[in-house]
Amino acid sequence: MGERILDREFFDRPSPEVAPDLLGRVLVHGPVAVRLTEVEAYGPPGDDPASHTYRGRTPRNSVMFGAPGHLYVYFTYGMHFCANFVCLPEGMGSGVLLRAGEVIEGADVARTRRHRPGTAAALTGPGRGIPERDLARGPARLAVALGIGREHNGLDCCASPGSPELRALEGDPVDPTAVRCGPRTGVSSAADIPWRFWIDGDPTVSPYRKHVPKTRPV
DNA sequence: CGTGCGATCCGCT
DNA sequence: GCGGATCGCACGT
Numbered sequence: 001m002g003e004r005i006l007d008r009e010f011f012d013r014p015s016p017e018v019a020p021d022l023l024g025r026v027l028v029h030g031p032v033a034v035r036l037t038e039v040e041a042y043g044p045p046g047d048d049p050a051s052h053t054y055r056g057r058t059p060r061n062s063v064m065f066g067a068p069g070h071l072y073v074y075f076t077y078g079m080h081f082c083a084n085f086v087c088l089p090e091g092m093g094s095g096v097l098l099r100a101g102e103v104i105e106g107a108d109v110a111r112t113r114r115h116r117p118g119t120a121a122a123l124t125g126p127g128r129g130i131p132e133r134d135l136a137r138g139p140a141r142l143a144v145a146l147g148i149g150r151e152h153n154g155l156d157c158c159a160s161p162g163s164p165e166l167r168a169l170e171g172d173p174v175d176p177t178a179v180r181c182g183p184r185t186g187v188s189s190a191a192d193i194p195w196r197f198w199i200d201g202d203p204t205v206s207p208y209r210k211h212v213p214k215t216r217p218v
Numbered sequence: 219c220g221t222g223c224g225a226t227c228c229g230c231t
Numbered sequence: 232g233c234g235g236a237t238c239g240c241a242c243g244t
Contacts, residue, residue: 040225050225060240077226078237084225097225140226186225 001026002170005159011068015041015087015094020181020197022085022096024174027157029146029166032106032113034136036171037202038099040184041195042084044092050187053093065093069158071166073148080140083148085157085168099196101136102204103145110135110145133203174199 006025011018019041027034042051052061052074063072064086072084072095084095103110114130136142143149148166157168178201181194198205 042225052225055241058241074225075239076224078224078239080226082225099225138227184225 001172004170005164006069006157006168006170008067008069008158011085011087011158012089013087015043015096016195018085018087019096019195020179022098023179023197023199024171026104026169026171027098027101027146027166028105028169029148030106031109032146033104034101034110034142034146035104036098036101037204038101038196038198038206040097040099040197041087042095042097043195044088044094048094048190048193050184050190050193051094057093061093063154064095066090066154067156069156069168071148071152071155071157073143073150073153075150076140081143081149082139083143083146083152097139098142099139100198100204100206101142101145102202103132103135107132107135113144113147114141137204137206 010021019039022036022039025036027036042048045051045053045056048054053064057065060074061072063070064084066086067090068086068088070086072086073081075081082097084097087094087096111130114135134141136145152166155164155166157164157166178199179197180200181197183191183194184196
């Protein structure tokens with residue numbers, strides 16, 4: 001697998017351009033490595049009603065207005081963390097939500113992180129109950145599998161002096177013809193914009209994704 | 219200062 | 232398929 005760390009220039013582009021290029025890339029945090037299979041782009045203020053930055057800069061979303069290549073981690077539904085890569089130059093406020101991936105290293109550690117004591121899954125014991133493909137399927141699951149939490153908000157994932165705690169690697173190339181795009185989900189506004197990207201047929205992506213035909217009318 | 223709701227997940231039906 | 236869990240944040244008053 002390509003071990004080169006993605007540089008800041010990679011992220012210094014519009015999020016709809018960065019998003020499909022992130023597919024197949026690998027995030028590494030300690031013993032766990034995840035290959036990205038599904039992502040969503042979110043635009044700058046004013047342009048994208050579904051973006052956290054739509055109404056301008058706030059304490060919550062300030063990281064997204066920072067330098068590209070940093071991690072924007074937010075807390076939602078009172079229990080979930082989700083992670084984004086910041087795109088565009090400092091001050092623009094856009095990013096890419098990491099929606100799903102395949103755990104390619106450290107599945108045992110990822111499964112332990114995902115394991116919730118007190119639930120029915122606990123009865124089957126650690127290391128059981130969660131199928132391999134579900135370990136990082138969904139934005140909050142991916143965050144748990146990678147051990148990403150509030151403390152990683154603002155973390156620089158690009159090559160920099162010293163070894164970043166959490167880094168984004170090149171990974172193996174993805175067949176360009178296997179990349180699909182379609183409407184984002186979970187957003188009530190601007191649902192028609194096809195800024196969700198995924199690897200066609202990958203088991204870690206939700207089974208059915210309506211995608212935009214190649215010859216779609218505009 | 220009060221309130222409505224969200225880029226979700228999980229378990230049960 | 233459906234609803235509950237659960238809380239920080241942004242906005243309106």
